[in-house]
Amino acid sequence: MSDQSHKPTPTHPLARLFRSFNRFMVLLWRLGLGPWFNFWPTLSGRILVLVHSGRRSGKRYYTPLNYALRNGEIYCVAGFGPTCDWYRNLIANPQVELWLPDGWWVGLAEEILEPELRWEALKAVLASSGPAASLFGVSPRLEENLLRQRTASYRVIRLRRVAPRTGANGPGDLAWVWPLITLWVWLRGRRGRRRPKR
Numbered sequence: 001m002s003d004q005s006h007k008p009t010p011t012h013p014l015a016r017l018f019r020s021f022n023r024f025m026v027l028l029w030r031l032g033l034g035p036w037f038n039f040w041p042t043l044s045g046r047i048l049v050l051v052h053s054g055r056r057s058g059k060r061y062y063t064p065l066n067y068a069l070r071n072g073e074i075y076c077v078a079g080f081g082p083t084c085d086w087y088r089n090l091i092a093n094p095q096v097e098l099w100l101p102d103g104w105w106v107g108l109a110e111e112i113l114e115p116e117l118r119w120e121a122l123k124a125v126l127a128s129s130g131p132a133a134s135l136f137g138v139s140p141r142l143e144e145n146l147l148r149q150r151t152a153s154y155r156v157i158r159l160r161r162v163a164p165r166t167g168a169n170g171p172g173d174l175a176w177v178w179p180l181i182t183l184w185v186w187l188r189g190r191r192g193r194r195r196p197k198r
Contacts, residue, residue, distance in 0.1 A: 025049070025064040032175035035101040045130030049099035049171070050076070050159070052109075055092035060169075061085075066132055067159070068124035074098070074159040075112070075121040079136060081153035090157060098159055099171040105161040112156040119148070121156050 028034055029049050037044055050063045063086045065076040078087035090096065090109040098105040112118045126133040126140040133139055138150050 022064045026062045027174075029064075029099050029171045030174040031177060032172040034099060034171055038101045041128060041130065043130055045132055046128045048074070048076075048101075048159075050086065051097035051099070052086055052089045053093050053095075055089050061089065066125055066129035068121065068128040070121060070124050074100075074107075074161070075125055076157050076159060077122055077125045077151075078155035078157065079138075081155060084155070087155050087157070096159065097165055097170075098161065100161075104165040104170045106163045106165045108160045108162055110158050110160070112158055118156045121158070122151055122154060123147075125156070126151075 025034075025037070025047060026049060028037055034047070034049065038046055045066045046068065047064050048067050050065050052061050052063065053059070054061060065086075067074050067076045069075075078084040080087075082088070091111070094109040096107045096109050098107040112121055123140050126138055138147060140147070142150070
């Protein structure tokens with residue numbers, strides 16, 4: 001018997017929460033704070049931003065994902081299975097961009113189908129996801145058969161770094177905001193210290 005109670009769907013209440021969190025996470029990366037968020041992976045999980053193209057529209061999409069590094073290679077998991085939009089986009093067009101703590105990369109995505117590699121990579125991603133895996137009932141500390149059952153629909157993706165990427169519209173492209181904020185705070189402080197003339 002399959003364990004449907006722990007199978008996440010795009011309408012799952014936590015999925016809606018994660019969508020809101022994802023928008024916030026992309027903004028952090030654009031402000032140049034993404035690498036700092038990865039400073040404490042036990043608390044926050046390891047998070048990258050995957051930039052991919054819509055399979056029909058060609059529009060650029062930005063999806064924060066938990067990931068794991070194994071033997072120098074990057075793995076992530078589509079926890080909503082084959083209905084996940086970003087997964088379907090990768091299958092249609094595997095050329096992606098990766099925002100990682102060590103830089104901005106052109107990448108190539110491929111699904112892992114070999115059972116043993118898939119299983120080891122999946123466990124590594126769950127272990128690197130901080131509290132997110134436990135929220136969905138797939139803690140890597142679960143008994144193996146139960147964990148295999150609950151993650152049977154998950155898709156495991158390997159992301160290969162092909163070349164460094166540069167240009168506009170990447171991580172840190174809004175970092176110019178910080179000097180303006182600093183100047184505004186400084187001016188406000190100076191104005192607050194002025195005493196009215198008598």
